[in-house]
Amino acid sequence: MPITYIPNDPRAGQPPNGTIAPHAGRPAGLAGFVFQNVVAEDPYPVGSDGFLFWQCREAALRAVDLWETIDGPLTTWQPGQTLRLIQKGGQPQLNAFYNRNSLSFFEVSGAGATYQSGASTDVVAHEAGHAFLDMIRPDLWSAMVGEQGAFHESFGDCIAILTALEDRATRQALIAGNLLRQSNFVESTAEDLSHGIGALIDPNHNAADPRRAFNTHQWQFPSALPVNGGPGELINEVHSLGMIFNGCFYDTLTNIFDAGADQSEAGLLAAAHTTGRLLAAAARTAPLQSRFFQSVGNAMLLADQDMNGGANAAAITNAFAAHNVTLNAAQMLATTSVLAGRAPAANVGRVTDIITRASRRDLVSKVGKAVQQRFLAKRYSFGSRKVAAVGHQHKVPLGDVSEKLAGVVCLVLEDVLIGVDDGRAAALGMMPSVGQSVAEVQNFVYSLNEAGQIDVDSEGNTETTHSIHRVGEERRLVRTRFSCTCGRYH
Ligand SMILES: [Zn+2]
Structure with missing residues (x-):
């Protein structure tokens, strides 16, 4: 029929x-x-x-x-x-x-x-x-x-x-x-x-x-x-x-x-x-x-x-x-900064396969220190080319964005591609900085809040995209859905 x-x-x-x-x-x-x-x-x-x-x-x-x-x-x-x-x-x-x-x-x-x-x-x-x-x-x-x-x-x-x-x-x-x-x-x-x-x-x-x-x-x-x-x-x-x-x-x-x-x-x-x-x-x-x-x-x-x-x-x-x-694809994979420590191992499982302690210290000195800073192992494939990466994660306080978000935090994750330069580890392409990522995150959360996309009281409002979850003692802003209203309805 x-x-x-x-x-x-x-x-x-x-x-x-x-x-x-x-x-x-x-x-x-x-x-x-x-x-x-x-x-x-x-x-x-x-x-x-x-x-x-x-x-x-x-x-x-x-x-x-x-x-x-x-x-x-x-x-x-x-x-x-x-x-x-x-x-x-x-x-x-x-x-x-x-x-x-x-x-x-x-x-x-x-x-x-x-x-x-x-x-x-x-x-x-x-x-x-x-x-x-x-x-x-x-x-x-x-x-x-x-x-x-x-x-x-x-x-x-x-x-x-x-x-x-x-x-x-x-x-x-x-x-x-x-x-x-x-x-x-x-x-x-x-x-x-x-x-x-x-x-x-x-x-x-x-x-x-x-x-x-x-x-x-x-x-x-x-x-x-x-x-x-x-x-x-x-x-x-x-x-x-x-x-x-x-x-x-x-x-x-x-x-x-x-x-x-x-x-x-x-x-x-x-x-x-x-x-x-x-x-x-x-x-x-x-x-x-x-x-x-x-x-x-x-x-x-x-x-x-x-x-x-x-x-x-x-x-x-x-x-x-x-x-x-x-755009500049070559630049994305070119050395931005040579790091202390050896090059990433061929087989990437743990983060220590990618960055040694010395590389990590050097990387932190370059991106800046942050709250609850950690690095996660990642790997990207561009066609046949495999590139190791570390996900740089840290916690961002959101109290300055809005009074409603006093005591609320979120986690931000940004990648740093890690390659090899003359036998040593090297950061490739864009190098994040803690200061910049905190500003980007706070601005994003500000835009969400202005558009009414944060369900602050966790009322289950389906027109929002984010809500605040308790994770242990912490109140963390997390995504609940991609919602296609654009807020500001009421
Ligand atoms: Zn959508």
């Missing part, structure tokens, strides 16, 4: 809704979803619960198909976790979230309209994107630096764009209308949710305009941006800040397409797959650093060397430069 399907967003306008055969279920042995409130297949009318179930299911499975095209078989979610697909959560709200147990969507009515976040293929693919990224980079869940949180949001948007581009009618419409290099219904995501924010919350809300990947936003230190601004303005809030990376990604995709011989919809699909594969590979290997957009961009260049012989280097470098993100 066919189902009714909206291939993009209910308010994208294109391509037209279709009546399609629904996607088969996931094969045994691969990761899938636990569906809720299953109803029989039927072409239910848009807006009905039956439609919503099949629409949400179809969008989620199409996002998985896209992911497997660019990253290979999806065998697991976060280890040990099943993922429920909840197309209509309890409390009405303009929201959608991923919390390691579910992709949750909501419905709310008002101002003469009903908004169902689970009816938007954009929104469902975005949430699935959080789950894909969490599977390959669980360390980003706990990241406490603005660009790292923003990258998670941007990654969801990139997955939404790539999922949209899997649809042939969508690609044909973009090519026929010569729309790629202008505002269009693919680079703009979650139009219906933004419309709801404008109609039901505040027409001047920053999220009342859809996020756009075709943009001219320029990177600057997140702390230099205001924490609030009008619809679509670039602000220091993770969804908005993510638009910088959306721009880098979309421009890479269109640069690769423009440089290709095939200017048809098939050529566009090939460019989307190339860019998607580079993004997935880079997301796996980008060192966890404060300038994370740059880190991912450099990892895309290294992935391109490995996968395509560097054929897309100019497309990538120019795309990032257009958003004020300067």
Whole structure:
């Protein structure tokens, strides 16, 4: 029996809704979803619960198909976790979230309209994107630096764009209308949710305009941006800040397409797959650093060397430069500082295989002393090249950010790549400093607090992203979900 399907967003306008055969279920042995409130297949009318179930299911499975095209078989979610697909959560709200147990969507009515976040293929693919990224980079869940949180949001948007581009009618419409290099219904995501924010919350809300990947936003230190601004303005809030990376990604995709011989919809699909594969590979290997957009961009260049012989280097470098993100992959792996102590061992298991006591002392003298400072063993693979790293973790007090956070702390983790220089250990690429990372973390938490994303009293408010957990005697700020409201609703 066919189902009714909206291939993009209910308010994208294109391509037209279709009546399609629904996607088969996931094969045994691969990761899938636990569906809720299953109803029989039927072409239910848009807006009905039956439609919503099949629409949400179809969008989620199409996002998985896209992911497997660019990253290979999806065998697991976060280890040990099943993922429920909840197309209509309890409390009405303009929201959608991923919390390691579910992709949750909501419905709310008002101002003469009903908004169902689970009816938007954009929104469902975005949430699935959080789950894909969490599977390959669980360390980003706990990241406490603005660009790292923003990258998670941007990654969801990139997955939404790539999922949209899997649809042939969508690609044909973009090519026929010569729309790629202008505002269009693919680079703009979650139009219906933004419309709801404008109609039901505040027409001047920053999220009342859809996020756009075709943009001219320029990177600057997140702390230099205001924490609030009008619809679509670039602000220091993770969804908005993510638009910088959306721009880098979309421009890479269109640069690769423009440089290709095939200017048809098939050529566009090939460019989307190339860019998607580079993004997935880079997301796996980008060192966890404060300038994370740059880190991912450099990892895309290294992935391109490995996968395509560097054929897309100019497309990538120019795309990032257009958003004020300067890439230099060689610099990321070049010696910044020679350390005391021998080079890392060939086989890396414990942190002492990577840095000796002498190296550690030297490293601390360079990055600075911090509270509860420790180093964790890590290793990155850039194609065939393996690079050892240490994760530098320390505790940051948050009482100065807000009175509400008096006595609250969080942990920050930043990577230092460790290589060899003339037989000795050497720090490669970006060298963090304790002072800088404390400032980055405090600014990120300030932006969360300003956007109402911290559930200070642990009330279980699903519109927040962070809450305060007791860990022994300590009150620690931790992530509870990636939530796609942008705060400031009440
Ligand atoms: Zn999100």
